[in-house]
Amino acid sequence: MAPAASQSTPAPRDHAAADVPAALRPWIERVATVPHTDAYPGVDELLAGFRALATRYPERVGERRIGTSTLGEPLPCFTVRADSATDRAGADETDRGSAARTADGEAPPHYVVVGGVHPNEPVGAVTALHLATALCEDDALREHFGGVWDIVPCIDPDGARLNEGWFHSPADKRLYGRHFYRPPGDRQVEWTFPFAYRDAYFDRVLPETFALMRLIDATRPRFLTTLHNCEAGGVYYYLNRPSPELYPLLEAIPTAAGIPLATGEPEAAHAPRYAPSVYGCIDMRDAYDYLDSLGADPADEIAGASSAAYAEPYGTFYFVTEVPHWSHPEADDETPVRERHADVIRERAEGFRATGEVLGRLLDTAAPQLTLPTPFLAAVRDFVPSLTKIADLETSRAEGLPDRPATVSERYACRHSVHCFRVRVGGMLLRALGAEITAGTASPEVRACHTELLEVYAVWEAEAAPVTGDPLPIATLAGVQYAALLAAADHSMPGGAPAPEPADRT
Known part of the structure; x- marks a missing residue:
């Protein structure tokens, strides 16, 4: 099977910020709300930031342990509740398999955000903490979504600690390469969910992956995003189903930040292309068929499935924004x-x-x-x-x-x-x-x-x-990821309430 993204000459980009409905444009404004920083937080610093937020807003933020890392480190999840209608005791039940309940007995919608699924991708750490802070400080944003946000700051702390040598100076390319770590394919949290297809079978689930499986089963999320970033080039996205109404907004968000889209060769040739820089999720069944068509042994090459595949039975809308550490002007040049x-x-x-x-x-x-x-x-x-x-x-x-x-x-x-x-x-x-x-x-x-x-x-x-290419400001990268995930979470909601304007935090 030849890759869908390479069957014909790439389609021209035909979306612009002007194509975004006025009701959705406030999401674009969120790009500029992330505070400046010159470094990525280490694991301890990141968790301290979340715990400080929980101390500042005890009525909004809760912490629970959802599992244990391979090396024995607790894996916390921080919950930000929309309002007091969500029962606090019920919120704690998600770790035992039953979602929190609202005053009328209905389970509120859950929005699950997971950072650190690949430990060499730290932009999501900044995004996750900013998201939690905004949900606490911005009443209109919190009320717009309702329900419960379940935020896992770092699902692979063991791996993240092995990258901390470059987190303090991420623009230094020499430091980046010489302190880089990424686990083998069958030890990556995102790619070790259970998988069975044709001759492939995988059940060597990591402790970190099992913690996410329990969280997804407990919350049955309306929306799920795992926070990724790439190395260089431009911005691109993954969605688990076509969403044409989102595409103009997904182009406008990085454009507002001055970051190109990645319109060149896709990361996975077998992933369906919905629009320039917008792809369907990487599905291991498609990967199997693709590898088989090229004469490889798929069962020898593929480990497990993804969090997107695991959440699919719950009707979850899954979304990923890939932002680059460094930008290059050729990333979106379709000449x-x-x-x-x-x-x-x-x-x-x-x-x-x-x-x-x-x-x-x-x-x-x-x-x-x-x-x-x-x-x-x-x-x-x-x-x-x-x-x-x-x-x-x-x-x-x-x-x-x-x-x-x-x-x-x-x-x-x-x-x-x-x-x-x-x-x-x-x-x-x-x-x-x-x-x-x-x-x-x-x-x-x-x-x-x-x-x-x-x-x-x-x-x-x-x-x-x-x-x-050239290094990009961390706040800009996190701002693009933050704005895009909010827009996608909004897309997952029934109805069509206008996006709230960003709160004035000055």
């Missing part, structure tokens, strides 16, 4: 270029293959001498072989693409993705080798591999820097 679309895909495949060969050789050389089972080693043992597999898939995919020119944005997305994987996976291998040196357990072979990788990695860093 045709001389290169053919299939050729830029092949170029990307060769970039992945070359990266996999370098890292694979170093990992194979060092592996017999490695003594520490660090998270970084587990990650590179998963990601390094995947680079060659991705190269094979992309090469096969290119053979079935229509003969047409690539766009500037497609070429950019392909070239940037190679730099992204070099920096991320190379950085984690450096950390795995460096851990042996720090612990005093590094053999001469390990030290030699570390020295060689340092030299290669410095070249990769220099080559990646101009392609990555």
